[in-house]
Amino acid sequence: MPKIVVIGESGQLAQSLRALHWPSGFTLALHGRRSLKGNLEADLLRDVLRTEGAHLVVNAAAYTAVDHAESEPQAASALNARLPQTLAAACAELDLPLVHSSTDYVFDGQKGAPYVETDAPNPLSVYGQTKLQGERAIEQAGALRRWAILRASWVVSEVGDTFPVKLLRRARAGEALRVVNDQWGCPTVASDLARAIQEVALRQLDGEGAACGLFHFCGASDMSWYGFAERVLAAAKKTGLKPPPLQAITTAELNAPARRPLYSVLSCARIRQSLGLSAVAIESDLDRMVRSILAR
Numbered sequence: 001m002p003k004i005v006v007i008g009e010s011g012q013l014a015q016s017l018r019a020l021h022w023p024s025g026f027t028l029a030l031h032g033r034r035s036l037k038g039n040l041e042a043d044l045l046r047d048v049l050r051t052e053g054a055h056l057v058v059n060a061a062a063y064t065a066v067d068h069a070e071s072e073p074q075a076a077s078a079l080n081a082r083l084p085q086t087l088a089a090a091c092a093e094l095d096l097p098l099v100h101s102s103t104d105y106v107f108d109g110q111k112g113a114p115y116v117e118t119d120a121p122n123p124l125s126v127y128g129q130t131k132l133q134g135e136r137a138i139e140q141a142g143a144l145r146r147w148a149i150l151r152a153s154w155v156v157s158e159v160g161d162t163f164p165v166k167l168l169r170r171a172r173a174g175e176a177l178r179v180v181n182d183q184w185g186c187p188t189v190a191s192d193l194a195r196a197i198q199e200v201a202l203r204q205l206d207g208e209g210a211a212c213g214l215f216h217f218c219g220a221s222d223m224s225w226y227g228f229a230e231r232v233l234a235a236a237k238k239t240g241l242k243p244p245p246l247q248a249i250t251t252a253e254l255n256a257p258a259r260r261p262l263y264s265v266l267s268c269a270r271i272r273q274s275l276g277l278s279a280v281a282i283e284s285d286l287d288r289m290v291r292s293i294l295a296r
């Protein structure tokens with residue numbers, strides 16, 4: 001009975017992995033803060049993997065609060081840099097494949113064209129720096145035979161305090177909707193990312209070498225956050241919501257604590273060509289997602 005251990009429990013990706021249909025006989029065990037009780041030490045993680053009888057590990061845990069990370073670099077580093085390093089060592093020791101998730105924020109956004117996996121990262125924020133350290137720890141864990149890293153961008157779902165959830169909360173409350181129009185990326189539906197990770201995981205368990213390495217995976221449409229907000233509000237209007245007008249602002253006007261890349265569109269050519277995987281455009285799931293958020 002193949003057992004997948006997912007690190008992370010309540011987050012978007014962890015919940016999407018749980019919600020997927022897995023081949024018969026596969027089981028999933030999710031371990032987040034509740035079961036690990038904040039202990040991310042090597043001994044404990046190794047014990048968890050042994051006790052669960054893990055066949056493969058997916059790391060869906062991360063410190064994703066990009067602005068807070070600027071004032072909590074140690075907490076961000078513990079989750080984004082040290083946890084992948086510890087997991088890589090544990091997986092190497094137990095000879096388990098490790099599938100890890102990372103971010104477009106490892107790039108500085110200056111390229112002006114979609115980023116490929118061989119482009120040099122240059123993170124602008126503590127979040128991006130610590131995520132890059134996590135990637136490097138996995139890549140450089142020499143004894144780890146099988147690993148994959150999927151870099152995604154702008155991951156959204158109805159779980160947690162995501163961009164569409166926050167936007168619709170403000171829209172319902174009649175608050176001002178000011179959204180940056182000069183940061184471009186590709187929103188990725190969390191369930192889509194989960195499906196790609198599942199596919200990579202299953203192929204690693206089948207011993208497929210092409211499923212190892214660094215991959216970019218994101219939604220098929222590029223847009224600004226403002227353009228994304230327009231689409232979310234258009235979907236919300238179909239349900240009868242009458243939101244306040246949307247105002248475009250610049251990154252400089254927003255003056256957020258963390259710097260973000262202005263253009264972090266990822267090229268997904270590698271994962272498409274080597275594994276036949278491609279993400280859908282965000283628009284295809286937006287009506288359902290918006291209805292689900294508004295139904296709460």
Ligand SMILES: NC(=O)c1ccc[n+]([C@@H]2O[C@H](COP(=O)([O-])OP(=O)(O)OC[C@H]3O[C@@H](n4cnc5c(N)ncnc54)[C@H](OP(=O)(O)O)[C@@H]3O)[C@@H](O)[C@H]2O)c1
Nearest residue numbers: 008009010011012013032033061062064101103152154155
């Ligand atoms: N969100 C985005 O926009 C975005 C964009 C690009 C890439 N990514 C990447 O995608 C991946 C998934 O992100 P997400 O959006 O699903 O994040 P999320 O919704 O913020 O969830 C964070 C996850 O981390 C777990 N976690 C936090 N502290 C933990 C601890 N001390 N011990 C164990 N687990 C802990 C949480 O589990 P519990 O709450 O159950 O403890 C939760 O499952 C991450 O690698 C992230 O860097 C995200």
